[in-house]
Amino acid sequence: MTHATHEVTNQVPPLEGHDVSADPALLEALHRGGAGWAEPELRELGALAGSPHVQALGRQANAHPPVLHTHDRYGHRVDEVEFHPAWHELMTTAVAHGLHASPWRDDRPGAHVARAAKFLVWSQAEAGHGCPISMTYAAVPALRTTPALAERFEPLLASREYDFGLRAPEGKRGLIAGMSMTEKQGGSDVRANTTRAVPAGDHHVITGHKWFTSAPMSDLFLTLAQAPGGLSCFLLPRVLPDGTRNALFFQRLKDKLGNRSNASAEVEYDGAVGWLVGEEGRGVRTIIEMVNSTRLDCVLGSASGMRLGVTQAAHHAAHRRAFGSYLVDQPAMRNVLADLAVESEAATAVALWLAGNRSRLGLAVTKYWVCKRGPAHAAEALECLGGNGYVEDSGMPRLFRESPLMSIWEGSGNVAALDALRAMAREPEAVAEFLAELDAARGADRRLDAAVDAIRDELADPADLEVRARRLVERMALALQGSLLVRYGNPAVADAFCASRLSGDWGVAFGTLPRGVDFAAIVERGSPKL
Template identity: 55%
Template sequence: MNPRHPIANLPTHEVTNMPPHLGDQDLWTTDVALKQGVAREGGDWATSHLAKFGRQAGRQEVFELADQANRFSPELKAFDRYGMRINQVEFHPAYHALHEITVSGGLPNFAWNNTRPGAHVAHAALNYMFNQVEGGVVCPMAMTYAAVPALKTTPAIADEWLPKLLSTQYDSRDIPLAEKTGAQVGMFMTEKQGGSDVRANSTKAVRDGDGYRLTGHKFFCSAPMSDAFLTLAYTKNGLSCFLVPRWTPDGQRNTLFLQRLKDKLGNKSNASSEMELQNTWGVMIGPDGRGIRTIIDMVQGTRFYCAFGSAALMRQGLVQALHHTAHRTAFQKKLIDQPLMRNVLADLAIESEAATCLSLRLGRATDQSETGDQQAAALARIGTAVGKYWICKRAPNHTFEAMECHGGPGYVEESIMPRLFRESPVNSIWEGSGNVICLDVLRALHKDPQTREAYLAEVELALGGNVHLDKALVELKDALNDIPPILSCGPGA
């Protein structure tokens, strides 16, 4: 309390038994599970970058920017004052300030700019730290990172786009790619009549010279100010993948019509839109009629983001709960010393650390699969789906429990807890909702027996540690011997 404050000495305004402000957080140094996990999974060569970023991202002023970017959410400017279509979204300056931090820190591209073992682990660690501060800005980071493998299937496009996607300069200007210092890519798969079931897409593409013209609607388009979008549309050969840029090669604005922005539960800083494509220019990525196969690599990357993004929400919820309970006294003891609260906090800590460890392990599998390791690729294939399912499913409950540790103040908007709680379901819903992930795991097990072997080899490493887990593992092996074939199920946008 400031003794010079005029009301400081009034008896009704004496504030006691309230925690001090948490202030700056060193998101790297204070996170033992993260530091150990990064070293264990091969990313320790990136420590100095991670440590610097963790200090920078965890500053109180960055948390304040995050609050502002969520409180003053983006606005659609579909038309200018003369009625011309401009298809712009206006963001609060805090959103752009957060973008400067993430892009210069390498959040969309660290793994692609540092091609050495552990790069995806370090990449995950960077994004995990920032997602504790703000999840909305991480959405375009995820899509830009994940688009890279799909773009690489078409070398001429990769040559044009990758230098801009791999840039560490944030350039928010809506201008042709050639004039930009850095660029981002979004993804439109979901349509009104089909999200998980992308084969129900109705968007059509017809040949136009070297490119295509696409017509259709896309129902969920996040980060709509991105410089280009990967999307799916039907040609006469089937569902195909296209890159649709904001600007056509002849320097015209492409006909991407922003219809409206979604009023979402959380993830408020990030615009999610509905978009209509009317004779919109695009270029095919990957083989004609093999669009799902092409875009599935992108989905794998964004699911990886979902897993460590939700682990991050758990971690920040835990940090906040520990801080509050360490300073608040009830019934003559600090809350953290009350036996029941200790149980709750221990459960939160164990689950948070487990989610962090699993996410980083998936990073190593991704790293190793890049070098052609088939066993690692099989583990990354199935493990990313399983990890995404479990961590994202648990995040809302975990965040809620961390909120409850605060009592009433945790429910109040001045605390970060409502924002973390609102953010927590999204990773479970998008990029394959729960059931769709379950079906995808079954499909992987059925189509590629190596996924089963890779998965069992991984979990068998824990054999002998606990009788209950050993028993569960025997049952799991039996169950995996009898995988039912499943009907077709798409990637789940």
């Protein structure tokens, strides 16, 4: 029924029924990384991600957050977390497409690049369930430090079957892994952990408290505890091989800023069984194998959010009229959209490069910068929708709330910047390799050349490096993005990036690209393909 007082006009249709993977920057990077063979499956996943059904799943999974049940009706301790069916459907699709761990069992060239592209696309449907998917992916290289454990569990971790439920891990069709390192007194300083591990034959007995345990209904967890030989890494099953529950007790679920779909819990280990992973006393070295992979997924998550923000903003601007014309045709808005698109393409290019390159220094500087850009990008994209973007139904508040996570997870700004300094100090060859990557574009753009020369000058000055850490790392990240775009990217995007990010012809806010930029070409690349 319509009413004379209420006629709906000039509203934007929902962005549904499109191929999320139809992203020029993503497809170009996929082929560049030797993973062109994965494009058909990526397209299939992209069509699913853009479908009305899957977008509804994302909304439902966040509208109905997980619920912790500590006890059953009779008073028995059960420590189970109940998820909405939408969560399980999203997880089923992610696992079926190998986003969790299948690249470790796939020897085709570009397998990790293919997985990164799929992760970036599918995360645009719903970001929260990407957490256990990412941790499962990251658990495999850590387990490989202990071949006996890898032999037992890697095939199940890489299985493309999502088998939810609390059962003995080796009796399931597929496994999901989690991570539980943070303690309330230490945060990022894991060496301050007080959780204890006492040897008991073929396992250790673990007692202590963990402040953050993401995806607490996972089948296996990697955790850190103080063993007699020092801080060590352990694998804890949620259910023991004999079918009894391990002594992991959830105290509460965290009420987080970001997504509502994924659970994060405080957990008590009260004599839990754990198997040593790696060498005793070298827990940080062992767990860093996992951390490096989850840091990659932080970059992918930020790139995914940026692409989602750009497409939503461009779609809105193409359908919304104001002051006599469509928003997309107004110069100020075109500048904003182009600036958002440039940031998105730069993030996508470097994220997929990292997936194939595995540069520790490149990862540290990129984790710092790309993830730091996420919240500002999400805020500007939301603002493009005006008041409509501030309303929960638009999906933009969910994007905005999620955006700070990637910069905090696996080391916030200072941790990432200082990790880059440590990598440079411990591995001088990594600096040479990084600079060689920048120099591969030497002579193609004078602005990039000048930026790289300035970085060399900063690296040559050892004074007050920690004070200058953020500035140096930011410049290194921008130069890496610039080098990739100049060599491989769209010329209009590369020119806009170098003019703004590298030569200083750019304001503080998005939408301050200089004159002469090919706004039309850049906005077209950033727009969804319906």
